[in-house]
Amino acid sequence: MPPLPLRHRRLASAVIVAAGAFASVATTMVEWVRTDDVIIPPVHLDSAQPIIEYHLRAKAEGPVTDSRAVLTVTLDHAVTNGAVRATLSGPDGLDRQEVVVNPIAAEPIYFEITPWSQCPTTSCQLEVTLRLELTSPPDVVATADLEGRAELNVSAPGEEPAGVQVDLDVVDEVIP
Amino acid sequence: MSTRAVLHPLALVALALLIANDHVLKAAFPGWWTGKLSDVAGLAVFPLLVAAGGELAGLWRGDRRTVVVLAVITGVVFAAIKLSPLAGDGYRVAQAALQWPFRALAALAHGRGAPGLGRAHLTPDVTDLLALPALLVSPALLAATVRAAVSSPRASGRPPEPAAAPGR
Numbered sequence: 001m002p003p004l005p006l007r008h009r010r011l012a013s014a015v016i017v018a019a020g021a022f023a024s025v026a027t028t029m030v031e032w033v034r035t036d037d038v039i040i041p042p043v044h045l046d047s048a049q050p051i052i053e054y055h056l057r058a059k060a061e062g063p064v065t066d067s068r069a070v071l072t073v074t075l076d077h078a079v080t081n082g083a084v085r086a087t088l089s090g091p092d093g094l095d096r097q098e099v100v101v102n103p104i105a106a107e108p109i110y111f112e113i114t115p116w117s118q119c120p121t122t123s124c125q126l127e128v129t130l131r132l133e134l135t136s137p138p139d140v141v142a143t144a145d146l147e148g149r150a151e152l153n154v155s156a157p158g159e160e161p162a163g164v165q166v167d168l169d170v171v172d173e174v175i176p
Numbered sequence: 177m178s179t180r181a182v183l184h185p186l187a188l189v190a191l192a193l194l195i196a197n198d199h200v201l202k203a204a205f206p207g208w209w210t211g212k213l214s215d216v217a218g219l220a221v222f223p224l225l226v227a228a229g230g231e232l233a234g235l236w237r238g239d240r241r242t243v244v245v246l247a248v249i250t251g252v253v254f255a256a257i258k259l260s261p262l263a264g265d266g267y268r269v270a271q272a273a274l275q276w277p278f279r280a281l282a283a284l285a286h287g288r289g290a291p292g293l294g295r296a297h298l299t300p301d302v303t304d305l306l307a308l309p310a311l312l313v314s315p316a317l318l319a320a321t322v323r324a325a326v327s328s329p330r331a332s333g334r335p336p337e338p339a340a341a342p343g344r
Contacts, residue, residue: 013179013228016191020182020225023194025274027214032202156297 033155034166042147045134055172062164067156075148082142178227178238181321190221215307223247223314271296
């Protein structure tokens with residue numbers, strides 16, 4: 001291999017040294033991520049049963065100190081003559097997200113919340129409610145068919161510690 | 177000479193391995209060997225990188241003695257971080273301070289407020305000391321580079337010696 005001219009060699013060395021500095025600083029910036037998901041069962045809403053609530057339990061057990069979690073819900077829907085208000089909410093301090101779906105919207109509903117920003121202990125658990133409500137003008141017969149999936153991503157900086165368990169379950173279906 | 181040794185293929189491979197392992201392999205294959213791989217790759221090339229950085233900055237010559245001294249210092253500091261909770265805490269705070277500007281930029285890019293300083297993650301695993309022999313790689317690469325330069329002066333980047341003028 002022909003030798004690099006001195007000026008080019010110094011430039012190449014400087015690039016490698018900079019890459020090494022980045023690697024040394026960023027070595028513990030890597031995040032581990034564990035995921036679990038659950039099916040939102042198919043449901044038919046109409047005037048006789050316009051509302052349903054799913055209680056989701058998001059849980060991370062093991063050495064999860066400083067972990068963060070994002071809960072994402074994706075819903076496919078078919079709505080006739082009305083709209084569906086989908087609400088994801090939890091205990092105080094949790095951002096409440098609301099999406100209204102009308103018949104024109106063809107894309108899946110997609111929304112996410114951060115159930116806990118910094119988990120201070122070795123175990124985190126949170127109950128979140130997904131409420132689906134069919135709305136329609138008076139004297140209009142509306143229906144909606146919905147199904148979907150909820151996904152929990154728990155992440156924290158550093159190498160993934162052994163023994164981390166991440167679970168997301170639908171623990172209850174309530175028809176108010 | 178360390179600015180040249182840092183371009184040695186083995187040094188480049190070690191550096192690439194360090195970056196790939198930290199940012200891809202650890203997440204894809206979490207376990208014992210990915211945990212050790214970064215230690216081995218990092219210790220192999222770190223003294224050479226510091227020597228080359230100092231040589232580029234005009235702090236020292238980046239010769240073999242410099243690389244050996246830096247390798248010894250690296251080993252002592254690495255062992256202290258793994259063995260002493262106090263040194264480990266110092267490392268976590270220093271590393272977090274170095275990482276903070278990047279975390280702040282990422283938070284701002286996502287519309288969040290600046291994060292707290294916090295502490296970087298550290299796994300105090302005594303078996304990581306098994307990677308210490310990798311410190312021999314940096315002096316070895318420098319020695320190989322010096323040997324190559326001596327045996328092939330053109331490869332050193334120096335201009336060839338002028339031929340003696342006839343009749344002198």
